[in-house]
Amino acid sequence: MSKIVVEDFMKNREEHVIKIKELKEQGVKVVGIYCTFCPRELVMAAGAIPVGLCGTRDEPIAAAEETLPRNLCPLIKSSYGFAVTDTCPYFYFSDLVVGETTCDGKKKMFELLRELKPVHVMQLPHLKDNEGSFELWVSEVGRLRTRLEKELNVKIHDEDIWKAIDIVNRETAALKALCDLNRADPPPLSGLELMTVMWTRSFNVDREGSIQLLGQFAAAIASGEKPVDLKPRILLTGCPVGLGSEKVIRLIEELGGTVVAMENCSGYKTLELRAERKYDDPIVALAHKYIQVPCSCMSPNPYRLDLLERMIRDFQAHAVVDLTWQACHTFNIEANDVKKLVKSKGIPYLHLETDYSSSDLENLKVRLEAMLEMVSG
Secondary structure (H helix, E strand, C coil): CCHHHHHHHHHHHHHHHHHHHHHHHCCCCEEEECCCCCCHHHHHHCCCEEEECCCCCCCCHHHHCCCCCCCCCHHHHHHHHHHHHCCCHHHHHCCEEEEECCCHHHHHHHHHHCCCCCEEEECCCCCCCCHHHHHHHHHHHHHHHHHHHHHHCCCCCHHHHHHHHHHHHHHHHHHHHHHHHHHCCCCCCCHHHHHHHHHHHHHCCCHHHHHHHHHHHHHHHHHCCCCCCCCCEEEEEECCCCCCCCHHHHHHHHCCCEEEEEECCCCCCCCCCCCCCCCCCHHHHHHHHHCCCCCCCCCCCHHHHHHHHHHHHHCCCCEEEEEEECCCHHHHHHHHHHHHHHHHCCCCEEEEEECCCCCCHHHHHHHHHHHHHHHHC
16 A cells, blocks of 8 residues: 555644644644543534544653553553653643543543643443443433533533534544455555554544545555555454554564454444434433443453454454553453454464563564464464
8 A cells, every 4th residue: 555645644643733733722622532432522512622642652651650650551651651741742732631440540640640631530330231330321421521511611512412423423434444445355454554544533633534534545545556465464452552552563564464453442443333313312322332342441341352253254364463561451361361262263362461662572573473474384
């Protein structure tokens, strides 16, 4: 695939930083988000811009470790490091930060962030197939609506929420259609290209423009030169990956494999989920959508295994790499169930626990080489 087309998404991200600054000067509000459980449709209905704040780079971690323990998840340390060093433009522009109780480390980080920004934390029920849990989640989505109205000094109308839902649903469908092109053999997109497109959508100011760009990108793939190399097809699962933390994807592809799909919250995990108009109340519609996110913090979490099983089949995976960031205990424990599933499909499984640094690159390379040899052999 032409790098020029992929670089359009990177260029788009850079342009959006400038656009956000201009809109802030005009009085438009920005809301920072740390997780896929946050209903960004509510932020959009409030007339604000939702932006992703999860840290994916190693550089700010040293500053974070002056406060946070060294053996904490690198995503949390990177996120906090960007905030405390004031080196993330999206955090800088945020008028409100929204977090969720997905893990203990994040919960405590949000306490620290309150010294820097207004923070709203959604209490996430971890047992989703339960009437009481759903009622709690509906109330939490409603509580976010109230906080947004108060913090941003706006009134969020139901019809504005439905309009935002329609936009997000169309964007999600466009992104899923793009990702599904990699079901072809050989796949038209490399893992690095796929990750770039997926990650940069978190910073879009213009959602309609994003939908259009995704459509143009898909059309360019369909009409472009088809790849001819038949490489081992690798499915990546586990913790989220973004620009700066893509070392496992990069190593797989440098060693001759192709990451055809990513089942994680920065990848395919949420692309089947929609808020539906069959519910009269848009808050209930959003609650139904977001409580289905198959994060490892949910207990039990059968939808993730169901999704993985279908992705192994649909993307014709030759092997599965399960990536766990250091100290992410829920994903680390859930790796046992993932391993059983993958082994039942008769394909190789590799679990990697690492951080954002480059200190273990050689070790990762050796383990990935061995897995790819099993596939190729």
